[in-house]
Amino acid sequence: MDTTSRERWRRPGPTPQQRRADLWIGLGVTALALVSLALARSAGMFILGMPHSVAEQTFWAVAATLPLAWRRRWPEAVTLVISVAYILGQARAAPEGQVTSGALFAAIYTLGAWGRNRRLARRLRLGVIGSMFAWLAFYYAVHGFQDVGPDAFSQAVGPVPPILAVVVKGVLINALFFGFAYLFGDTAWVAARRDQELREQAEELRRSQAQARERAVIGERVRIARELHDVVAHHVSVMGVQAAACRRVFDRNPDAARTALSAIEETARTAVDELRRMLGLLRASGPDRDDRQPGGAGLDQIPGLVDRARDAGLQATAGVYGDPVPLPDSVSQAAYRIVQEAVTNTLKHARATVLDVRIRYLAQEVEVDVTDNGQGGAVPDDRGLGLVGMRERVTAHDGALEVGPRLGGGWRVRARFPVPSTVAEQPA
Numbered sequence: 001m002d003t004t005s006r007e008r009w010r011r012p013g014p015t016p017q018q019r020r021a022d023l024w025i026g027l028g029v030t031a032l033a034l035v036s037l038a039l040a041r042s043a044g045m046f047i048l049g050m051p052h053s054v055a056e057q058t059f060w061a062v063a064a065t066l067p068l069a070w071r072r073r074w075p076e077a078v079t080l081v082i083s084v085a086y087i088l089g090q091a092r093a094a095p096e097g098q099v100t101s102g103a104l105f106a107a108i109y110t111l112g113a114w115g116r117n118r119r120l121a122r123r124l125r126l127g128v129i130g131s132m133f134a135w136l137a138f139y140y141a142v143h144g145f146q147d148v149g150p151d152a153f154s155q156a157v158g159p160v161p162p163i164l165a166v167v168v169k170g171v172l173i174n175a176l177f178f179g180f181a182y183l184f185g186d187t188a189w190v191a192a193r194r195d196q197e198l199r200e201q202a203e204e205l206r207r208s209q210a211q212a213r214e215r216a217v218i219g220e221r222v223r224i225a226r227e228l229h230d231v232v233a234h235h236v237s238v239m240g241v242q243a244a245a246c247r248r249v250f251d252r253n254p255d256a257a258r259t260a261l262s263a264i265e266e267t268a269r270t271a272v273d274e275l276r277r278m279l280g281l282l283r284a285s286g287p288d289r290d291d292r293q294p295g296g297a298g299l300d301q302i303p304g305l306v307d308r309a310r311d312a313g314l315q316a317t318a319g320v321y322g323d324p325v326p327l328p329d330s331v332s333q334a335a336y337r338i339v340q341e342a343v344t345n346t347l348k349h350a351r352a353t354v355l356d357v358r359i360r361y362l363a364q365e366v367e368v369d370v371t372d373n374g375q376g377g378a379v380p381d382d383r384g385l386g387l388v389g390m391r392e393r394v395t396a397h398d399g400a401l402e403v404g405p406r407l408g409g410g411w412r413v414r415a416r417f418p419v420p421s422t423v424a425e426q427p428a
Helices: 003-008 016-043 054-063 066-070 075-091 098-114 118-142 162-249 254-281 299-311 329-350 381-396
Strands: 315-321 354-361 365-372 400-405 411-418
Touching (some): 016 054, 016 066, 016 098, 066 075, 075 098, 098 118, 118 162, 162 254, 299 315, 299 329, 329 381
Parallel strands (some): 315 354
Antiparallel strands (some): 365 411
16 A cells, blocks of 8 residues: 555444444443542532532533444544533533543544544544643633632642642643543554555455466466377377278278277277367466476386486385376376476475385276475475466366375375276286
């Protein structure tokens, strides 16, 4: 939020809960003012002179406190009403002054904290405070020391004349209370504005993170689609070669032609399946990214990844478990990319010394499992974006992904891909 925005910022109005709280506060303060009035009358504390009727005294006590029930909804009006009621009550010798003066300070504070128009709030507060000091000066000048007896200051021993000391003390106390009400109100308003700025920044950060994740998803989908495009193109090329061979031997060698047609049929099914995956990935439209990785990578290149990890200083091992079966190129590429991302994350983030890569050929699935002995736990931002690509690749092949810290320490990435039954049933 820049300087202009800060100057134009308006604090949102009170919530329904805050309005209900103000209502109860106003009623409570009013009840307290009436109790204070009854006690003052009972003790004969008529400092400002003999008061008028009980009804009038009650009216001034209520008028100077009850508006607090709407202090955050209409802070300007509440401050004006309370200040006018307070001064008029003092002028009419209302004996209750403790609770009503507190209500006045609260109104000034609320105007500073909740005033929508900052210029009006500042001028109104300064005007009220100036009016209070003007009333105090008038009171001292007209009524302050008329009834002071000759022996009122008989025990005064300080260096300052007694009357001057009383005046200065009253001015200082009022200045202290009014100053605190003014400054604390401004402080509350600034705190509310900063809180709003922090919420806006947090929301902007969430939007940026969401956009980054979306861009990562789109980028991964485009890369995967490119790889699948290469696979489909390969299958279509193979179908063309097989069809040409079938045409040449169709008349003189029917058995060889039938074999070629069976191969074309199986290749066509595989190509259609890969095409379906590619189109599914491209359903979410988005900008292309010019960061294509080299195609053709598969599980057979995982030993090269392990060798590079070993060259980087890790105790890296790789193992194959089960009877290997030929996999669709897209599955092999997806499994390789997941292992590649897991190994990269281990080198960059895990601070590990041991890396273990395992490939398991199960009955109807193939599984890749990458573990290390590094620091498991919270996922860094860039590793988190890498997980986006892993999930996209696994989801594209209806597989399952498990990523997280291991119980014995370290980090694990395990992905499982279903293998088509026609492929799983073929001999190794």
